[in-house]
Amino acid sequence: MINVDYDEDRPWVEKYRPTSFAEIVSQNLAIYNLKNFVARKSMPHMIFTGPAGTGKTSTALIVAKAIIKDELYHRNVLELNASDTVRMSYVRNVIKSFVAQKMILDDNGLKIIILDEADNIPNQVQQALRRIIEKYSENVKFILLCNYINKIIDPIISRCAVFRFINLSKEKVIERLKYIVEKERLQIPKNVEENFYETLFFISGGDLRKAINTLQMAVALDLIENLNLNELLRISGFLDKTTMTNLIETVNKRNFESARLLIEELEKIDSRNLIRQINVNLDKFNIQEASYSQILSNFGDIDYKISQGADEKLQLIALLAIIMQNSN
Ligand SMILES: Nc1ncnc2c1ncn2[C@@H]1O[C@H](COP(=O)(O)OP(=O)(O)O)[C@@H](O)[C@H]1O
Ligand SMILES: [Mg+2]
Incomplete structure:
Protein backbone atom coordinates (compact mmCIF):
# COMPACT_ATOMS: atom_id res chain seq x y z
CA MET A 1 0.00 0.00 0.00
CA ILE A 2 1.29 3.43 -0.81
CA ASN A 3 1.26 5.73 2.12
CA VAL A 4 0.64 9.22 0.87
CA ASP A 5 0.96 12.07 3.31
CA TYR A 6 -1.50 14.64 2.04
CA ASP A 7 -0.36 17.02 4.71
CA GLU A 8 3.15 17.20 3.40
CA ASP A 9 2.89 20.58 1.71
CA ARG A 10 0.56 22.25 4.13
CA PRO A 11 2.12 25.16 5.97
CA TRP A 12 2.72 24.05 9.52
CA VAL A 13 1.18 27.22 10.89
CA GLU A 14 -2.10 25.94 9.43
CA LYS A 15 -1.51 22.28 10.17
CA TYR A 16 -0.74 23.07 13.82
CA ARG A 17 -3.20 25.88 14.32
CA PRO A 18 -4.90 25.29 17.68
CA THR A 19 -8.49 24.10 17.34
CA SER A 20 -9.50 24.22 20.99
CA PHE A 21 -9.05 26.64 23.87
CA ALA A 22 -6.91 24.05 25.63
CA GLU A 23 -4.30 24.33 22.90
CA ILE A 24 -3.92 28.10 23.16
CA VAL A 25 -0.93 28.78 25.36
CA SER A 26 -0.10 31.87 27.45
CA GLN A 27 -3.37 33.76 27.00
CA ASN A 28 -4.96 32.49 30.20
CA LEU A 29 -6.89 35.58 31.18
CA ALA A 30 -8.42 36.11 27.75
CA ILE A 31 -9.23 32.42 27.35
CA TYR A 32 -10.80 32.21 30.79
CA ASN A 33 -13.23 35.00 29.97
CA LEU A 34 -13.92 33.78 26.47
CA LYS A 35 -14.82 30.32 27.74
CA ASN A 36 -17.52 31.91 29.85
CA PHE A 37 -19.13 33.60 26.87
CA VAL A 38 -18.96 30.45 24.84
CA ALA A 39 -20.48 28.36 27.62
CA ARG A 40 -23.46 30.70 27.56
CA LYS A 41 -23.54 30.66 23.74
CA SER A 42 -23.56 34.42 23.78
CA MET A 43 -20.94 37.02 23.15
CA PRO A 44 -20.41 40.77 23.00
CA HIS A 45 -18.56 42.45 20.16
CA MET A 46 -14.92 41.83 20.80
CA ILE A 47 -11.48 43.18 20.01
CA PHE A 48 -8.44 40.92 20.27
CA THR A 49 -5.34 43.05 20.37
CA GLY A 50 -1.67 42.17 20.69
CA PRO A 51 1.53 41.36 18.83
CA ALA A 52 1.68 39.10 15.75
CA GLY A 53 1.70 35.36 16.24
CA THR A 54 0.19 35.27 19.71
CA GLY A 55 -3.00 33.39 18.84
CA LYS A 56 -5.58 36.08 17.98
CA THR A 57 -6.80 34.60 14.71
CA SER A 58 -6.74 31.05 16.05
CA THR A 59 -8.77 32.08 19.09
CA ALA A 60 -11.33 34.00 17.01
CA LEU A 61 -11.91 30.91 14.86
CA ILE A 62 -12.26 28.74 17.97
CA VAL A 63 -14.83 31.14 19.44
CA ALA A 64 -16.82 31.29 16.20
CA LYS A 65 -16.81 27.51 15.81
CA ALA A 66 -17.93 27.05 19.39
CA ILE A 67 -20.84 29.48 19.04
CA ILE A 68 -22.04 28.73 15.52
CA LYS A 69 -22.92 25.14 14.73
CA ASP A 70 -21.00 23.25 12.05
CA GLU A 71 -23.72 23.15 9.45
CA LEU A 72 -24.37 26.87 9.80
CA TYR A 73 -20.76 27.97 10.03
CA HIS A 74 -20.22 28.84 6.40
CA ARG A 75 -23.47 30.68 6.15
CA ASN A 76 -23.29 32.56 9.42
CA VAL A 77 -19.60 33.35 9.90
CA LEU A 78 -17.79 35.85 7.71
CA GLU A 79 -13.98 35.99 7.84
CA LEU A 80 -12.46 39.08 6.29
CA ASN A 81 -8.90 40.27 6.19
CA ALA A 82 -8.75 44.02 6.16
CA SER A 83 -5.18 44.24 4.94
CA ASP A 84 -6.09 43.85 1.29
CA THR A 85 -9.71 44.92 1.23
CA VAL A 86 -10.00 48.18 3.02
CA ARG A 87 -12.00 50.15 0.54
CA MET A 88 -15.21 51.68 1.75
CA SER A 89 -17.31 50.05 -0.96
CA TYR A 90 -15.96 46.64 -0.11
CA VAL A 91 -16.75 46.85 3.57
CA ARG A 92 -20.17 48.23 2.73
CA ASN A 93 -21.05 45.65 0.15
CA VAL A 94 -19.71 42.48 1.65
CA ILE A 95 -20.60 43.20 5.23
CA LYS A 96 -23.98 44.75 4.45
CA SER A 97 -25.11 41.92 2.26
CA PHE A 98 -23.88 39.45 4.85
CA VAL A 99 -25.76 41.04 7.71
CA ALA A 100 -28.88 41.53 5.63
CA GLN A 101 -29.03 37.90 4.47
CA LYS A 102 -31.91 36.00 5.94
CA MET A 103 -30.70 34.03 8.86
CA ILE A 104 -31.25 30.38 9.24
CA LEU A 105 -31.89 30.68 12.88
CA ASP A 106 -29.67 28.74 15.14
CA ASP A 107 -30.83 28.37 18.71
CA ASN A 108 -28.97 31.58 19.47
CA GLY A 109 -29.66 33.31 16.16
CA LEU A 110 -26.21 34.79 15.78
CA LYS A 111 -23.93 35.71 12.93
CA ILE A 112 -20.27 36.48 13.49
CA ILE A 113 -17.95 38.69 11.46
CA ILE A 114 -14.24 38.18 12.07
CA LEU A 115 -12.32 41.18 10.82
CA ASP A 116 -8.61 40.43 10.81
CA GLU A 117 -6.01 43.23 10.74
CA ALA A 118 -8.71 45.74 11.58
CA ASP A 119 -6.09 48.36 12.44
CA ASN A 120 -5.48 48.71 8.70
CA ILE A 121 -8.95 50.06 8.13
CA PRO A 122 -8.96 53.81 7.49
CA ASN A 123 -10.85 55.91 10.03
CA GLN A 124 -13.52 56.90 7.58
CA VAL A 125 -14.30 53.27 6.83
CA GLN A 126 -14.25 52.52 10.56
CA GLN A 127 -17.00 55.12 10.95
CA ALA A 128 -19.13 53.27 8.41
CA LEU A 129 -18.34 50.03 10.20
CA ARG A 130 -19.40 51.51 13.48
CA ARG A 131 -22.84 52.33 12.09
CA ILE A 132 -23.22 48.75 10.91
CA ILE A 133 -22.13 47.49 14.32
CA GLU A 134 -24.78 49.66 15.98
CA LYS A 135 -27.57 48.79 13.60
CA TYR A 136 -27.18 45.02 13.61
CA SER A 137 -25.84 44.48 17.10
CA GLU A 138 -28.64 42.19 18.11
CA ASN A 139 -27.89 39.41 15.65
CA VAL A 140 -24.43 40.14 14.35
CA LYS A 141 -21.33 40.10 16.54
CA PHE A 142 -17.99 41.41 15.44
CA ILE A 143 -14.57 40.12 16.44
CA LEU A 144 -11.96 42.67 15.41
CA LEU A 145 -8.32 41.60 15.43
CA CYS A 146 -5.49 44.09 15.55
CA ASN A 147 -1.90 44.66 16.58
CA TYR A 148 -2.43 48.26 17.68
CA ILE A 149 -5.66 49.11 19.41
CA ASN A 150 -4.88 52.83 19.27
CA LYS A 151 -5.63 52.65 15.54
CA ILE A 152 -9.22 51.65 16.23
CA ILE A 153 -11.61 54.56 16.70
CA ASP A 154 -13.01 55.13 20.20
CA PRO A 155 -16.69 54.66 19.30
CA ILE A 156 -15.88 51.12 18.15
CA ILE A 157 -13.66 50.33 21.14
CA SER A 158 -16.36 51.45 23.54
CA ARG A 159 -18.80 48.97 22.01
CA CYS A 160 -16.45 46.02 22.34
CA ALA A 161 -15.00 43.83 25.06
CA VAL A 162 -11.24 44.12 24.67
CA PHE A 163 -8.96 41.10 25.11
CA ARG A 164 -5.24 41.66 25.24
CA PHE A 165 -3.00 38.95 23.85
CA ILE A 166 0.48 38.92 25.31
CA ASN A 167 3.81 37.90 23.84
CA LEU A 168 4.62 34.24 24.31
CA SER A 169 7.54 33.47 26.58
CA LYS A 170 10.63 31.75 25.26
CA GLU A 171 9.67 28.57 27.11
CA LYS A 172 6.22 28.49 25.50
CA VAL A 173 7.54 29.12 22.01
CA ILE A 174 10.17 26.41 22.37
CA GLU A 175 7.65 24.01 23.88
CA ARG A 176 5.37 24.41 20.86
CA LEU A 177 8.29 24.00 18.45
CA LYS A 178 9.32 20.81 20.21
CA TYR A 179 5.77 19.52 19.92
CA ILE A 180 5.86 20.06 16.15
CA VAL A 181 9.34 18.54 15.88
CA GLU A 182 8.02 15.44 17.59
CA LYS A 183 4.89 15.23 15.45
CA GLU A 184 6.94 15.64 12.29
CA ARG A 185 9.47 13.11 13.55
CA LEU A 186 12.38 15.45 12.91
CA GLN A 187 15.80 14.52 14.18
CA ILE A 188 17.51 17.55 15.64
CA PRO A 189 21.17 16.72 16.35
CA LYS A 190 21.49 16.53 20.15
CA ASN A 191 24.67 18.57 20.42
CA VAL A 192 23.09 21.66 18.85
CA GLU A 193 19.52 21.09 19.97
CA GLU A 194 19.39 23.75 22.66
CA ASN A 195 21.15 26.27 20.48
CA PHE A 196 18.80 25.50 17.63
CA TYR A 197 15.70 26.33 19.65
CA GLU A 198 17.32 29.42 21.12
CA THR A 199 18.14 30.60 17.60
CA LEU A 200 14.61 29.94 16.34
CA PHE A 201 13.23 31.89 19.27
CA PHE A 202 15.63 34.74 18.64
CA ILE A 203 14.67 34.87 14.96
CA SER A 204 10.97 34.82 15.85
CA GLY A 205 11.16 37.70 18.31
CA GLY A 206 8.35 35.97 20.23
CA ASP A 207 6.11 35.60 17.15
CA LEU A 208 5.16 31.92 17.16
CA ARG A 209 4.05 32.03 13.54
CA LYS A 210 7.49 33.22 12.51
CA ALA A 211 9.13 30.57 14.69
CA ILE A 212 7.08 27.78 13.11
CA ASN A 213 7.64 29.12 9.58
CA THR A 214 11.38 29.32 10.19
CA LEU A 215 11.41 25.74 11.46
CA GLN A 216 9.56 24.56 8.36
CA MET A 217 11.87 26.54 6.12
CA ALA A 218 14.91 24.99 7.80
CA VAL A 219 13.47 21.56 7.05
CA ALA A 220 12.58 22.44 3.47
CA LEU A 221 16.13 23.67 2.85
CA ASP A 222 17.66 20.55 4.41
CA LEU A 223 19.34 22.59 7.10
CA ILE A 224 18.47 20.20 9.88
CA GLU A 225 20.72 17.22 9.28
CA ASN A 226 23.99 19.09 9.39
CA LEU A 227 22.51 21.85 11.37
CA ASN A 228 24.10 25.14 10.47
CA LEU A 229 22.78 27.88 12.70
CA ASN A 230 24.69 30.59 10.90
CA GLU A 231 22.98 29.64 7.66
CA LEU A 232 19.64 29.72 9.46
CA LEU A 233 20.37 33.22 10.74
CA ARG A 234 21.50 34.45 7.33
CA ILE A 235 18.48 33.21 5.40
CA SER A 236 16.25 34.74 8.04
CA GLY A 237 17.81 38.15 7.48
CA PHE A 238 20.21 38.30 10.45
CA LEU A 239 23.98 38.47 10.70
CA ASP A 240 25.75 35.16 11.19
N1 LIG B 1 -1.10 31.36 22.01
C1 LIG B 1 -0.87 30.39 21.09
N2 LIG B 1 -1.01 29.09 21.41
C2 LIG B 1 -0.76 28.13 20.52
N3 LIG B 1 -0.36 28.35 19.25
C3 LIG B 1 -0.18 29.62 18.87
C4 LIG B 1 -0.44 30.71 19.77
N4 LIG B 1 -0.17 31.85 19.13
C5 LIG B 1 0.21 31.52 17.91
N5 LIG B 1 0.21 30.18 17.71
C6 LIG B 1 0.68 29.48 16.49
O1 LIG B 1 1.09 30.46 15.54
C7 LIG B 1 0.26 30.44 14.38
C8 LIG B 1 -0.27 31.84 14.15
O2 LIG B 1 -1.21 32.15 15.16
P1 LIG B 1 -2.37 33.21 14.92
O3 LIG B 1 -3.52 32.78 15.74
O4 LIG B 1 -2.62 33.37 13.46
O5 LIG B 1 -1.69 34.50 15.54
P2 LIG B 1 -2.11 36.04 15.39
O6 LIG B 1 -3.46 36.09 14.77
O7 LIG B 1 -2.07 36.57 16.79
O8 LIG B 1 -1.04 36.67 14.53
C9 LIG B 1 -0.84 29.43 14.64
O9 LIG B 1 -0.97 28.56 13.58
C10 LIG B 1 -0.38 28.64 15.86
O10 LIG B 1 0.23 27.45 15.42
MG1 LIG C 1 -3.82 36.93 12.85
Missing part, protein backbone atom coordinates in the same frame (compact mmCIF):
# COMPACT_ATOMS: atom_id res chain seq x y z
CA LYS A 241 27.81 34.82 14.36
CA THR A 242 31.14 35.63 12.71
CA THR A 243 29.94 38.83 11.09
CA MET A 244 28.22 39.85 14.30
CA THR A 245 31.43 39.28 16.26
CA ASN A 246 33.28 41.33 13.65
CA LEU A 247 30.86 44.16 14.03
CA ILE A 248 31.10 44.09 17.82
CA GLU A 249 34.90 44.12 17.70
CA THR A 250 34.97 46.98 15.24
CA VAL A 251 32.67 49.04 17.43
CA ASN A 252 34.66 48.14 20.53
CA LYS A 253 37.81 49.38 18.81
CA ARG A 254 35.86 52.58 18.19
CA ASN A 255 36.64 52.36 14.53
CA PHE A 256 33.69 54.27 13.15
CA GLU A 257 34.72 54.15 9.51
CA SER A 258 35.12 50.36 9.48
CA ALA A 259 31.81 49.91 11.26
CA ARG A 260 30.11 52.13 8.74
CA LEU A 261 31.67 50.21 5.84
CA LEU A 262 30.63 46.92 7.38
CA ILE A 263 27.03 48.11 7.54
CA GLU A 264 27.13 49.55 4.03
CA GLU A 265 28.33 46.23 2.67
CA LEU A 266 25.48 44.26 4.14
CA GLU A 267 23.13 43.88 1.27
CA LYS A 268 20.06 42.00 2.20
CA ILE A 269 20.06 42.73 5.88
CA ASP A 270 16.86 44.02 7.38
CA SER A 271 17.96 46.90 9.60
CA ARG A 272 15.26 46.29 12.18
CA ASN A 273 16.49 42.73 12.51
CA LEU A 274 20.03 43.94 12.96
CA ILE A 275 18.98 46.48 15.55
CA ARG A 276 17.29 43.71 17.51
CA GLN A 277 20.40 41.58 17.12
CA ILE A 278 22.58 44.38 18.48
CA ASN A 279 20.11 44.78 21.32
CA VAL A 280 20.36 41.17 22.49
CA ASN A 281 24.16 41.29 22.15
CA LEU A 282 24.49 44.59 23.95
CA ASP A 283 26.43 43.09 26.85
CA LYS A 284 29.25 42.24 24.43
CA PHE A 285 29.90 45.90 23.66
CA ASN A 286 32.21 47.84 25.98
CA ILE A 287 29.52 50.27 27.02
CA GLN A 288 30.17 52.40 30.09
CA GLU A 289 28.04 51.27 32.97
CA ALA A 290 26.52 54.73 33.44
CA SER A 291 25.31 54.95 29.83
CA TYR A 292 23.88 51.47 29.58
CA SER A 293 20.25 52.20 30.40
CA GLN A 294 20.20 55.31 28.25
CA ILE A 295 21.42 53.31 25.26
CA LEU A 296 18.92 50.61 25.99
CA SER A 297 16.14 53.15 25.80
CA ASN A 298 17.43 54.28 22.41
CA PHE A 299 16.40 51.01 20.78
CA GLY A 300 12.70 51.66 21.13
CA ASP A 301 13.06 55.18 19.72
CA ILE A 302 14.98 53.98 16.71
CA ASP A 303 12.54 51.19 15.96
CA TYR A 304 9.74 53.72 16.14
CA LYS A 305 11.54 56.18 13.85
CA ILE A 306 12.11 53.45 11.28
CA SER A 307 8.47 52.43 11.47
CA GLN A 308 7.64 56.07 10.71
CA GLY A 309 9.81 56.03 7.60
CA ALA A 310 13.26 57.17 8.79
CA ASP A 311 16.20 55.89 6.74
CA GLU A 312 17.10 52.51 8.20
CA LYS A 313 20.82 52.47 7.56
CA LEU A 314 21.28 56.00 8.84
CA GLN A 315 19.49 55.08 12.04
CA LEU A 316 21.63 52.00 12.39
CA ILE A 317 24.86 53.92 11.89
CA ALA A 318 23.69 56.58 14.32
CA LEU A 319 23.05 53.87 16.88
CA LEU A 320 26.56 52.47 16.48
CA ALA A 321 27.99 55.97 16.81
CA ILE A 322 26.14 56.46 20.09
CA ILE A 323 27.38 53.12 21.38
CA MET A 324 30.96 54.08 20.47
CA GLN A 325 30.69 57.46 22.14
CA ASN A 326 29.61 55.79 25.33
CA SER A 327 32.16 52.98 25.28
CA ASN A 328 35.34 52.56 27.24
